[in-house]
Amino acid sequence: MTIVENRTITVTGGVDTHLDFHVAAAVDSNGGVLGVETFGTTTGGYRNLVGWLAGFGTIGLVGVEGTGSYGAGLTRHLTGKGIRVVEVDCPNRQARHRAGKTDAIDAIAAARAALTGTATGVPKSRTGNIEAIRILTIARRSAANEWIAVVSQIRHVTFTAPDEIRSRFIGMTPITLVRTTAALKPRRTDADIVRYTTLSTLRELGRRALFLREQKMRLNAEMRPLIREVAPSLLEVYGVGFDVAAKLLVAVGDNPHRIRSEAAFAHLCGVAPIPASSGKIQRHRLNRGGNRQANSALYRIMLTRLSSDPRTKAYVAKRTAEGKTMGEIARILKRYIAREVYPHLASTIG
Numbered sequence: 001m002t003i004v005e006n007r008t009i010t011v012t013g014g015v016d017t018h019l020d021f022h023v024a025a026a027v028d029s030n031g032g033v034l035g036v037e038t039f040g041t042t043t044g045g046y047r048n049l050v051g052w053l054a055g056f057g058t059i060g061l062v063g064v065e066g067t068g069s070y071g072a073g074l075t076r077h078l079t080g081k082g083i084r085v086v087e088v089d090c091p092n093r094q095a096r097h098r099a100g101k102t103d104a105i106d107a108i109a110a111a112r113a114a115l116t117g118t119a120t121g122v123p124k125s126r127t128g129n130i131e132a133i134r135i136l137t138i139a140r141r142s143a144a145n146e147w148i149a150v151v152s153q154i155r156h157v158t159f160t161a162p163d164e165i166r167s168r169f170i171g172m173t174p175i176t177l178v179r180t181t182a183a184l185k186p187r188r189t190d191a192d193i194v195r196y197t198t199l200s201t202l203r204e205l206g207r208r209a210l211f212l213r214e215q216k217m218r219l220n221a222e223m224r225p226l227i228r229e230v231a232p233s234l235l236e237v238y239g240v241g242f243d244v245a246a247k248l249l250v251a252v253g254d255n256p257h258r259i260r261s262e263a264a265f266a267h268l269c270g271v272a273p274i275p276a277s278s279g280k281i282q283r284h285r286l287n288r289g290g291n292r293q294a295n296s297a298l299y300r301i302m303l304t305r306l307s308s309d310p311r312t313k314a315y316v317a318k319r320t321a322e323g324k325t326m327g328e329i330a331r332i333l334k335r336y337i338a339r340e341v342y343p344h345l346a347s348t349i350g
Contacts, residue, residue, distance in 0.1 A: 009057030014088065014111025015049075015064045016103045017041075017071035024049050025107035026056045031115055036104045041070070046077040063088040063114030065106070067123035075123050086114050087121035124253030129226045134250045136226075140219040143212045150209040154181055154202060161198045178213070181206030234344040239304035239337075244297040251294035252345050265345070266338040269294040273331065286331060298334045298341070305333070 009028055016023045020041055026034040034056045039045040053059050062078055064071040067087045078085050088110040113119040124131075151174045158169040158177075169177060184206070186199035220242070227245050228235065234245050251268060252259055259265050266272040270290025276283050305312035312333065319329045 010060040011053055011056045011058065012060055012111050012115040013053045013062035014107045014109065014114060015062065015071065015074060016106035016110060017064065017066045017069075017074065018103070019070055021045075022049065022071070022074060023103040023107045024052065025104065025111045026053055027108065027111045027115060028057075029115070031112050033108055036107060038103075041073065043077070046074050049074070050078070050081060050083070059083055061086065061114050063110040063119050064123070065090060065110055068126075072126060076126065079123075079125065085123055086119045087123045088113050088119040089121075122255070122258035124258070125255040126253070128254035129230045130249050130252075130254045133223055133226050133230070133246050136219050136223040137246050137250060140216055140223065143216040143219065147209060147212045147216065150205055150212065151178065154178065154205045154209065157198060157202055157205070162195060165195065165198055165202075175213075178206050178209040182210050231344060234341070237301075237341060237344060238309060239301035240341070244300050247293045247297035248341060248345060251291045251297075256346050259346070262339055262342040265342045266335060269298055269334075269338055271295065271298060271331070271334040271338050273335070295334075298337050299330075301337050301341075302330060302333045305337075 011026050011028065011034065014025045014027070018041070021038050022041060022045070023036065023038050025036045028034055035052075037049075037052055039049040039052070050059070053062070061084050063086050064075055064078070065088050066072075067075045067085065075085050090106075110119070126134075154177060158166055160166075169180065172180065181202040184199050184203040186196050186203065188196045223246065224242050227242055227249065231245060231249060234240055234248070235242070240248075252265070259268060263272060267287070268290055270287045270292065272287055273284035274287050276285035302312075306316065315333070316326075316329055319332070320326075324332075
């Protein structure tokens with residue numbers, strides 16, 4: 001591989017990221033390929049990648065695939081070196097059908113997308129309180145999902161249990177059911193092995209559910225002060241609780257300036273309508289892209305307002321009288337909510 005000695009050349013890099021290695025490509029200002037090389041996903045590998053790119057000239061820009069997953073470590077290293085990074089989407093199917101698929105081809109495509117301005121997304125910095133919130137949210141979400149699964153298992157066991165056991169647990173709330181089953185003290189008898197195994201299974205499931213509940217409470221205790229510190233005004237928006245606030249904050253990241261406008265935020269959340277007109281038919285369609293967690297957060301705000309906010313109820317009544325369907329009204333409401341929420345996200349994150 002030949003390294004260009006002219007240091008006045010501005011080099012654009014592109015990286016196809018993987019778990020154990022990254023494939024990097026360097027192109028010149030005309031998009032010509034200067035070289036392709038593979039590097040390990042370690043601090044030393046990142047250092048070697050930067051040195052390799054610098055060997056071709058001045059590094060102007062690097063396009064990285066998967067800045068939020070396999071490319072997160074490399075992105076932090078590059079930005080720490082003062083190198084501008086843009087997020088590159090995976091090549092679409094048509095482009096891959098024409099050019100084929102290899103790691104080298106993807107790396108070159110990433111470099112050219114960064115060079116031509118096709119890729120302009122600014123990656124999340126992942127260095128502040130919101131990154132801490134994101135990490136806590138991962139564990140909290142799985143604990144909440146497992147709690148639901150375990151409670152469902154407890155109910156299933158009680159529904160199919162012998163009448164003596166089943167009648168004992170009918171009508172209990174989830175938390176009462178969990179606490180009652182966790183406190184069971186079954187005694188093994190040769191006369192009725194089914195009764196013993198049913199009660200012992202309920203006890204183990206109940207104890208597991210209590211552990212998950214306590215774990216979720218501990219995670220909440222760590223996460224909620226961070227949310228209050230980062231975006232106190234966001235919690236004052238009608239319908240926004242800690243769970244919703246966490247989803248919205250994680251969506252925008254520690255560097256919200258990368259989202260340039262309220263319209264861009266709406267597009268990020270998948271609530272910006274997309275034109276779908278043809279000929280005499282003028283219409284918009286639902287955007288099914290975007291950050292689905294942020295979209296669900298706006299949906300939860302909407303549900304809260306539909307049930308208890310007089311202003312929202314009046315709006316729904318007005319739009320219904322105009323002939324709008326509930327689906328159309330819901331899409332409009334989520335768009336309005338995104339407009340209301342955005343200033344709190346843009347102005348309160350440091």
